[in-house]
Amino acid sequence: MVMECGNIDLNSWLKKKKTINPWERKSYWKNMLEAVHTIHEHGIVHSDLKPANFLIVDGMLKLIDFGIANQMQPDVTSIVKDSQVGTINYMPPEAIKDMSSYGENGKSRSKISPKSDVWSLGCILYCMTYGRTPFQHITNQITKLHAIIDPSYEIEFPDIAEKDLQDVLKRCLIRNPKQRISIPELLTHPYVHIQTYPQTAVGGLNTKGTTEEMKRILGQLIGLNSPNSISRAARTLYEQCNSGESLDVSAFTKPGNQTWTKK
Template sequence: MSLQQIGRGGTSKVYKVLSQEGKILALKKIDINGSDKTAFQGYINEINLLNHLKNNSRIIQLMDSEINRDTNSIYMVMECGEIDLARLLQKEGNKISISSIKMYWEQMLKAVHAIHEENIIHSDLKPANFLLVGGALKLIDFGIAKAIPNDTTNIHRETQTGTVNYMSPESISDFNADVDSDQRPDFKISRASDVWSLGCILYQMVYGKPPFFRENTIFKKFKAIVNIKYQIAFSSDRNQFRLESSQNQSSSSSNSNENNGTYNINDFVSSPLIEVMKLCLQREPKKRPTIPQLLQQAFIHAPQVSYNLVYNIVDEMLNYCNKKDDVGKISQVLYEQILKQGSF
């Protein structure tokens, strides 16, 4: 029984449905009328990969599928999620906490590691392709994912694939191509390409924008991504890049936000977190860490220090010394130093 439409794409619609057992599932209906061979093969590829990844708790589960030639449609019955990461980030904005980012980051890493262990490269990792199911992120949309042959670490494509804000340099430019040659470009995609995309998603979770947000056209983004001289901006202040894009707003509203007298511990980015982003966003694929290496990074494993704990310690010290200094300001400075040193 169909309950409601919950999503749609270019040729597909997704409905929330109720199974005979009373379980809420998602039904994806794809219209293949007029689809070219490549698009159709993409749908079949997704079904095959999801069947291969059945019973993996970090991947969206495909319950059933059918190709109906009478209606020129493909039907896929899958788990139903609450919200994808793209909508969550849009909804939460800069309110998403560092601790939540850490939790989601670890879940994303483990989901991508699960497909890499099966020699599968996703090739289109982006916030919209991580879905919250029962409070945990699961990986979805395997339309352009590819299996890696057992005897190699790369797959070869003749065309660019992916979503520009999250595409790796090697998926955009054939670095070995002869400009004057008539030979088709050869884009070498590897597990490291997925790591780049993960780094872009992490950057967006932290700063509210993908790494190349300053480039306002697709062509400029492509050029910036492949340009080794283009420096990606990082900051220990999560709000710095948001403030850049809000310069056109009235100064009165901006000042009221900046000077409201509150201290938000989630406004600061620790050194380990910045280090993780920098490691993922290296243009040379071989220099990027593997997923298991990222799972061992300090950002995930460093102990979390509470701002309230720092405040209470400072307060007790000042009382002991009979000092009347501003407890809040001293606690803020000390806490920021702790963040920068990587204890969070």
């Protein structure tokens, strides 16, 4: 399988960002949901979702690394997986609980389902919201594993302005997978469908397009080889978009405008 060359992975991007614009976080979240929904539609559970496994390609996220992904049969809701090796900070409770059981080959086994990927996605969104994963502050690995599966250990959800976002986080990080929200439900959640541009993030941007549409257009312009000025302009605007600077797309509508300068 051949994929586009990513500009940067989400993990590296998060490390570089001091703050994340609300619309920017929402846009990437929708990308993640759509990518994972696609593989679930084909009966695949990724099992190792984390920021490093999402590449940013022209402003959109692409899912990679299916090294420990598993194929599910159409008539089953979960599978038993040999030797769980997912990343602890993003590992769902059900995977950890079943690690004590062993298969015929003596390897540990864990029971996973599409809801397992939902937990991992919730951990990624939590990190994009609060700057760390839910259990990242626990340094001892054994203690961390116990905290993830312990229902009496309460996950902190500090108050934020975006109540729909907080609701998504709480529903993704429910320890019981049967009670956890599903990908289809997340795709119809109000948080995904409120598509306003925060004034503080994009200044005087005058457009009715959504964040995804804007990034799609910029991504297409970046791919153009001629004229070169358009490609440079798209890159400049995309950098402004990511940094939270004011954007001005009016020049795109002016015929014959071939020269651009970075503000």
